Amino acid sequence: MLETALKGSKKYWILIGVLFGLHGIGVTAFLYQLNKGLTVTGMSRDVSWGLYIAQFTFLVGVAASAVMVVLPYYLHNVKEFGKITILGEFLAVAAVNMCLMFILVDLGKPMRMLNVILHPTPNSILFWDMVVLNGYLFLNIIIGWVVLSAERKQVEPPKWVKPLIYLSIPWAVSIHTVTAFLYAGLPGRHFWLTAIMAARFLASAFAAGPALLILLCLIVRRVSKFDPGKEAIQKVANIVIYALIISIFFVLLEIFTAFYSQIPGHMHGFVYTFVGLNGYGNLVPWTWASAVMAVVATLMLLCPPLRKNETTLAISCLLVFFSLWIEKGITLVITGFIPNPFDTITEYVPTLPEVAITVGIWATGFLILTILYKIAVSVKEEIAS
Amino acid sequence: MERSRRSFLKILGISTLGLGTLSAVDLLAKAEMGKAEYSPNPKGMTGKRWALVVDVKKLDEETTQKAIEACHLIHNVPDYGDEEEIKWIWTDKYEHVFPGQEHAYLAEEIEEKPFLLLCNHCSNPPCVRVCPTQATWQRGDGIVMMDQHRCIGCRYCMAACPFGARSFNWKDPRTTYFKDKEPPNPKYPTRTKGVVEKCNLCAERLAVGEMPACVEAVKDSKAIVFGDLEDPHSEARELLHERFAIRRRPELGTSPNVYYIV
Ligand code: SF4
Ligand code: SF4
Ligand code: SF4
Numbered sequence: 171m172l173e174t175a176l177k178g179s180k181k182y183w184i185l186i187g188v189l190f191g192l193h194g195i196g197v198t199a200f201l202y203q204l205n206k207g208l209t210v211t212g213m214s215r216d217v218s219w220g221l222y223i224a225q226f227t228f229l230v231g232v233a234a235s236a237v238m239v240v241l242p243y244y245l246h247n248v249k250e251f252g253k254i255t256i257l258g259e260f261l262a263v264a265a266v267n268m269c270l271m272f273i274l275v276d277l278g279k280p281m282r283m284l285n286v287i288l289h290p291t292p293n294s295i296l297f298w299d300m301v302v303l304n305g306y307l308f309l310n311i312i313i314g315w316v317v318l319s320a321e322r323k324q325v326e327p328p329k330w331v332k333p334l335i336y337l338s339i340p341w342a343v344s345i346h347t348v349t350a351f352l353y354a355g356l357p358g359r360h361f362w363l364t365a366i367m368a369a370r371f372l373a374s375a376f377a378a379g380p381a382l383l384i385l386l387c388l389i390v391r392r393v394s395k396f397d398p399g400k401e402a403i404q405k406v407a408n409i410v411i412y413a414l415i416i417s418i419f420f421v422l423l424e425i426f427t428a429f430y431s432q433i434p435g436h437m438h439g440f441v442y443t444f445v446g447l448n449g450y451g452n453l454v455p456w457t458w459a460s461a462v463m464a465v466v467a468t469l470m471l472l473c474p475p476l477r478k479n480e481t482t483l484a485i486s487c488l489l490v491f492f493s494l495w496i497e498k499g500i501t502l503v504i505t506g507f508i509p510n511p512f513d514t515i516t517e518y519v520p521t522l523p524e525v526a527i528t529v530g531i532w533a534t535g536f537l538i539l540t541i542l543y544k545i546a547v548s549v550k551e552e553i554a555s
Numbered sequence: 556m557e558r559s560r561r562s563f564l565k566i567l568g569i570s571t572l573g574l575g576t577l578s579a580v581d582l583l584a585k586a587e588m589g590k591a592e593y594s595p596n597p598k599g600m601t602g603k604r605w606a607l608v609v610d611v612k613k614l615d616e617e618t619t620q621k622a623i624e625a626c627h628l629i630h631n632v633p634d635y636g637d638e639e640e641i642k643w644i645w646t647d648k649y650e651h652v653f654p655g656q657e658h659a660y661l662a663e664e665i666e667e668k669p670f671l672l673l674c675n676h677c678s679n680p681p682c683v684r685v686c687p688t689q690a691t692w693q694r695g696d697g698i699v700m701m702d703q704h705r706c707i708g709c710r711y712c713m714a715a716c717p718f719g720a721r722s723f724n725w726k727d728p729r730t731t732y733f734k735d736k737e738p739p740n741p742k743y744p745t746r747t748k749g750v751v752e753k754c755n756l757c758a759e760r761l762a763v764g765e766m767p768a769c770v771e772a773v774k775d776s777k778a779i780v781f782g783d784l785e786d787p788h789s790e791a792r793e794l795l796h797e798r799f800a801i802r803r804r805p806e807l808g809t810s811p812n813v814y815y816i817v
Contacts, residue, residue: 207727214638216638276709278706278710278748282707357809358807434655506714512651513651513654
């Protein structure tokens with residue numbers, strides 16, 4: 171099947187070329203970082219995780235969200251999703267790849283990465299995160315590839331993948347739960363120390379991931395003869411709106427607990443992101459942008475004509491995606507470090523090399539995604555003709 | 556954990572029996588001992604739960620600076636003076652050391668006093684709990700150690716430590732701070748970029764029967780007392796028995812082993 175990725179239109183090759191170019195910029199910036207150390211980033215003693223770990227956190231959610239098309243199709247027999255499960259699975263593969271790259275560039279000693287395996291440490295959540303992420307990657311590669319190959323030959327997929335598919339459902343939930351546990355179990359980081367963190371992560375993931383999937387389906391329909399189906403897209407849109415509302419609800423729960431209890435440690439993080447604390451407020455515009463986008467998207471998606479119209483649906487999905495990207499890919503991680511253990515504030519602003527590496531990894535992820543989608547779409551077109 | 560660490564040591568053929576740890580610190584201490592090939596220095600101090608008791612009343616700018624300087628010189632801690640700073644021991648004001656416990660009518664004497672801060676060598680250390688490689692681990696005597704040869708620089712321990720005790724080498728001290736000047740203590744290794752470091756309670760000094768450098772530096776004033784809390788007759792234990800002392804953020808359950816007499 172791989173050969174299908176090598177035959178494409180001019181536009182396809184231009185896209186590949188652009189993504190490859192951005193990948194190259196990222197690699198160059200990474201080599202610079204390797205040489206100088208993480209000093210080239212905006213992180214500091216106080217804000218010791220930044221853009222990289224935040225992107226990782228967001229993308230774990232995107233990866234997990236594949237379950238939102240796999241589960242209805244295999245457990246509830248929602249036929250419309252049959253055509254797009256492969257798109258969900260390949261999106262997961264690309265997203266997990268990005269996650270692993272973001273972890274790698276964040277390490278101070280990336281060449282010692284294997285120490286996590288050489289000295290397995292079950293009490294560390296990071297160890298488990300590595301286990302579940304790699305497991306999820308392999309599950310999705312195997313399932314996606316085997317099912318697609320069978321489809322191409324127009325035969326039933328072999329029986330042995332079924333258990334793997336069922337396994338991938340709780341596994342998807344596990345990757346995001348474990349990622350939330352990275353944060354939710356740390357004493358003294360009040361902004362993260364909340365039992366609802368994993369639930370919040372899952373809710374926002376099941377909104378952002380499927381929103382991206384809708385956008386990808388719309389693009390696929392434009393550039394190829396493969397149509398994921400109007401029905402399927404509408405069903406995914408229903409998932410997005412439910413998940414988005416639950417996600418907003420969870421954030422409001424946090425805000426209630428913090429501000430009704432009036433415990434300073436619980437309030438500080440929210441005060442910092444929404445209005446600024448002690449004169450520091452780098453994240454304020456981002457937080458409001460995210461909040462406004464979430465509210466507008468909710469209203470748009472709740473309104474049936476706007477949801478049914480695919481142009482307005484696409485706009486809503488963009489809003490959902492960027493709103494939640496800001497929430498998890500920027501504010502949630504950074505605010506956890508503010509204020510620091512001494513009740514003082516050091517702010518964080520990413521640097522140019524840091525942004526270049528981040529863009530490079532996103533481009534690499536989309537490069538993988540483009541190639542995988544090209545293969546999937548080619549197979550679908552082949553069958554249709 | 557102990558077992559795998561041991562076998563790892565054997566492979567490398569640098570087993571320091573009894574200490575059972577692999578760290579640059581111990582290797583160095585051993586190199587210094589020289590004579591005792593495979594046994595610990597008989598003069599080495601042993602304990603079950605090392606602790607420091609800091610008598611804040613006896614501290615002033617000058618004594619605290621002495622303690623800080625002693626530690627940072629002996630451990631080759633670079634002085635960058637910016638947001639990437641590395642510090643093993645430093646001072647801060649009461650309101651930052653005990654956040655949430657300050658109030659508007661704090662005794663003037665306390666308000667401006669320099670409090671000495673360092674790793675608490677917590678009995679229940681979250682930094683050890685989260686480390687994915689056991690590069691941070693706890694010894695039998697309670698010291699929370701760092702293995703800079705194993706650390707992958709993920710900084711999970713920095714997020715987990717609620718006391719801000721850990722520093723990361725954002726840049727390479729060997730090619731920046733120590734580029735044109737010799738590290739002050741040639742017997743102690745400098746670090747490379749990309750690893751975490753912190754106070755090691757002077758494990759390398761205890762191994763040869765010496766007091767921690769900061770304790771030694773202020774010994775005239777007896778402002779910092781070092782001792783084994785499991786030993787009822789240790790100086791530290793007796794001091795805690797006599798005087799009221801507090802710890803930083805005890806509500807978090809890490810059980811810090813640095814006490815402050817205020
Ligand atoms: S003070 Fe921080 S670094 Fe030291 S043992 Fe406690 S948690 Fe670990
Ligand atoms: S930075 Fe090093 S010591 Fe800290 S958790 Fe990671 S591997 Fe362990
Ligand atoms: S005990 Fe040793 S390492 Fe720790 S602060 Fe004192 S001098 Fe430095």
